[in-house]
Amino acid sequence: MKRIFHIVILFSGLWSTANAQDTKSCACCTENHQAFDYWLGDWEVYNTNGDVLGTNKILKMQAGCVLLENWVGASGSTGTSYNFFDGVENSWNQIWVSNTGGVLRLKGNPNEDGAMVMTSGMVKNPDGDYYNQITWTPNEDGTVTQLWVILNQKKEVINTLFRGIYEKK
Template identity: 30%
Template sequence: MLTFFYPIALLQATATPAETAATPPPAPPPPCESEAHAGFDLWVGEWNVFPNGSDAQVANSGIEKLSGGCTIREQWMPFQGAGGISLSAVNHNSGRWEQTWVGSDGKRVDFEGGVVDGKMVLMGYWDDIGGPGVDALVRMTYSREEDGSVRQHGEASTDHGLSWQTSFDLIYRPKENDTP
């Protein structure tokens, strides 16, 4: 049997009082609580959805933060037509927001963008948005309105962004503020 003896002075020399009493370094902030990750918080909530300028509700939408605040999921529930979901997150390499929309018609659209002048702006090519074979570059701008609602303004371009036409213009009103 081998036995090792270390002089007490040697053991004491390897750990200074400052090192043994030092507090551990502060934990880094959670990975998805940055200013960039808060860029789409304006959209999180339970909403009644209306065409801009109309009081005729066309959909419900539930938007929630998931995965420790790293993902935003929308459940789009229109009264007529195809519903769907979107997942949005900040790309950890580029720092840009990315959104994937999948409709109940099976079509998928990928958007990319970020906050511009306090508004979330996402762009992507949407196949068949203008009918079969009519694809367009779509720019969606989400903005908080003074009354607490959120406007989602969709514009389409069939000439790669040289000109834009409104494709949809929706107002998301918080459910808790609506009266029956």
């Protein structure tokens, strides 16, 4: 009988610990933390002509607090980004690192249409300072459009670097 009592107490303790961990693991289960969930998945990425640009796999990790991106371009380029909502700053952030050593830091939030818009800080350049801005737009057909543009100091678009249409594999 004493042994059964100990087993019940042990099970109760484990269940309480599991519940406490479950509550802790849901710290990022807010609407803000889920605002970019439409980008999750295993994707084939095309340009507007239908040519394959690459593949991208977006996973949730760290108990739902981080979106991990793994890009493989058709040209051999690769890159990884960490995307997360910062509750202190009330903003989404991305840190991207490519296989060429390129680093891009972005910050932003969803716009009124639900598209995620993130912009870099000012990039100093001898030919003129600029900003990077990337917008991910969820489409009604389940695809996602990613648009990467360069903005001048007045935040006007001066160049498009990338336009990709994500289709789930």
